[in-house]
Amino acid sequence: MAEVKMQSIYKQFGNTEVIHGVDLEVDDNEFVVLVGPSGCGKSTLLRLIAGLEDVTSGEIEIDGVRVDYLPPAKRGIAMVFQSYALYPHMNVYQNMSFGLRLAKTDKQIVDQKVRDAAEILQITELLERKPKELSGGQRQRVAIGRAIVRDPKVFLFDEPLSNLDAKLRVQMRIELTKLHRELNATMVYVTHDQVEAMTMADKIVVLREGYVEQVGAPLDLYHNPANLFVAGFIGSPAMNFMDGKISGISDQAVEFELNSKQKIQIPCQPGEQAAAGSSIKAGVRPEHLELTGDSDAILQGEVFAVERLGGETYLYVQTERNNELTVHATGDKIVSVGDSVSIGFAPESCHLFDGQGQVFEKLAP
Numbered sequence: 001m002a003e004v005k006m007q008s009i010y011k012q013f014g015n016t017e018v019i020h021g022v023d024l025e026v027d028d029n030e031f032v033v034l035v036g037p038s039g040c041g042k043s044t045l046l047r048l049i050a051g052l053e054d055v056t057s058g059e060i061e062i063d064g065v066r067v068d069y070l071p072p073a074k075r076g077i078a079m080v081f082q083s084y085a086l087y088p089h090m091n092v093y094q095n096m097s098f099g100l101r102l103a104k105t106d107k108q109i110v111d112q113k114v115r116d117a118a119e120i121l122q123i124t125e126l127l128e129r130k131p132k133e134l135s136g137g138q139r140q141r142v143a144i145g146r147a148i149v150r151d152p153k154v155f156l157f158d159e160p161l162s163n164l165d166a167k168l169r170v171q172m173r174i175e176l177t178k179l180h181r182e183l184n185a186t187m188v189y190v191t192h193d194q195v196e197a198m199t200m201a202d203k204i205v206v207l208r209e210g211y212v213e214q215v216g217a218p219l220d221l222y223h224n225p226a227n228l229f230v231a232g233f234i235g236s237p238a239m240n241f242m243d244g245k246i247s248g249i250s251d252q253a254v255e256f257e258l259n260s261k262q263k264i265q266i267p268c269q270p271g272e273q274a275a276a277g278s279s280i281k282a283g284v285r286p287e288h289l290e291l292t293g294d295s296d297a298i299l300q301g302e303v304f305a306v307e308r309l310g311g312e313t314y315l316y317v318q319t320e321r322n323n324e325l326t327v328h329a330t331g332d333k334i335v336s337v338g339d340s341v342s343i344g345f346a347p348e349s350c351h352l353f354d355g356q357g358q359v360f361e362k363l364a365p
Contacts, residue, residue: 002063002076002153002186003028004049009058011044011210018044020210022058026154026188026203031180033189035197036207036233042190043158045207049188050079050156063153078147079156082163084139086131092118093127096145110149117148120182137168144176148183157189161196173200195236198222206230228357231283237314237326239283239351246270246278254352254360256282259321262298266350268360281353286314286328288349291335297342301325303335317341 004026011019019041026032034042047053049060051072060068067075086095093114100110118124121141131139140160147155157176161169177200180187191197197204198218206213206221206229214226218234225231231239248255253265254274266282274280301319308331315327315335327343335341352360 003061004154004186004188005059005061006045006049007059007061009045009048009060010056011041011048011053012056017056018210019048019056022210022212024205024212024215026186029184029186031177031187031189031200031202032205033191033197033201033203034205034207035191035194036213038192039209040207041210042192042207044210046079046156046158046188046190049075049154050077051075052079076153077156078150078152078154079158080140080143080147080160082159084131084143084163086139086142088131091128091130092123092134092142092145095131095142096127096149099146099150113149113151114145117145120148120179121145136164137172140164140172144179153186155185155187157187159191160189161191162193169196176200194234198234204234206233224362225283225351225359227359228281228283228353231351231353231359235285237286237328239285240289240323240325241353242282242284242321242323242325244280244282246274246276246280249274249276252363254280256280256350256352258282258298264298264347264350266347266352266360267363268352269363270360274354274360279355283351283353284345284349286326289325289327289343289345291315291327291329291333292342292344294342296344298345299323299325299343301341301343303337303339303341306335306337315341317343319343 006022006024009019009022034045036042048055055068059066062076096114097110118127123141126138161172173196201218204218204221205215208229214221214230221230221234242258244256244258246254247257247263249270253267254270256264256266299319301317303315304318305316307314311331313329313331313333315329317325317327319325
């Protein structure tokens with residue numbers, strides 16, 4: 001397998017620039033997920049690696065060789081698409097072997113590669129079937145098998161699970177993670193689903209409007225988001241945000257004034273731009289909010305929706321300051337729509353964001 005390096009990558013369609021100077025490194029055998037909302041440029045970036053789009057400027061290397069001027073067939077990549085892209089008139093064996101046969105590979109080698117891939121993907125019994133006789137999950141396995149037999153340096157996945165139902169998506173996430181481990185493969189995976197990103201990736205690249213917002217391990221991004229966008233995008237349910245202002249500053253903390261009655265000392269580095277009286281946002285994950293007694297409450301509100309998922313419950317609360325908060329509770333918590341609740345949280349679990357959406361650096365505990 002191989003490393004992928006992208007240096008100062010720009011991409012324009014006509015006069016519209018959609019990728020803005022991206023620098024990215026994918027290590028050997030790493031599973032990297034490109035994630036972001038629709039239109040952020042993640043699929044375009046993947047297509048640039050694949051050679052399906054030409055870079056406007058910048059360089060792409062795979063396994064130490066510059067490839068941005070090479071056609072897709074000579075880049076050592078294999079791509080799995082959202083639509084499966086199987087030939088309907090060919091059976092599974094023929095679909096998986098098509099690229100090798102086109103390259104005039106020896107028949108015995110082709111047969112061995114196809115059957116080895118089929119065994120890994122547990123589709124050996126499907127080799128004689130046509131695509132129309134397969135389920136969505138089986139078709140996706142065939143598409144992945146077609147990529148495996150090519151023994152590529154890098155696997156590229158463009159939202160491969162988005163056509164599957166919810167249960168099958170969970171199953172395929174696990175199978176792809178297992179496949180990555182078995183093949184020791186370098187994989188770059190595109191999705192808009194941050195749950196897929198969190199559960200599958202060694203490293204996540206968060207994109208917005210053609211810019212890289214943050215790169216890091218899933219839990220690093222979850223616990224230490226670089227800005228308001230990453231904090232709100234990574235995590236399901238999303239982080240809660242509350243408006244307030246700075247009422248005091250010290251070297252070790254910022255005093256966050258939620259309202260005239262509540263001033264909370266948040267341990268963080270205030271930064272040069274912080275000033276008393278400036279508007280900021282506080283962010284708290286749902287699992288860090290807790291229902292509490294009135295004497296310990298920071299917020300009061302009314303429950304307007306309850307989601308019971310068995311082992312856990314999510315409460316949706318409208319606060320007196322008109323913020324909508326999501327509170328994670330145990331599955332057996334007895335709370336109903338219309339109930340008034342008191343909510344508290346530990347100051348150290350709180351993130352602060354300035355007017356430009358940049359996070360205040362948290363102090364180590």
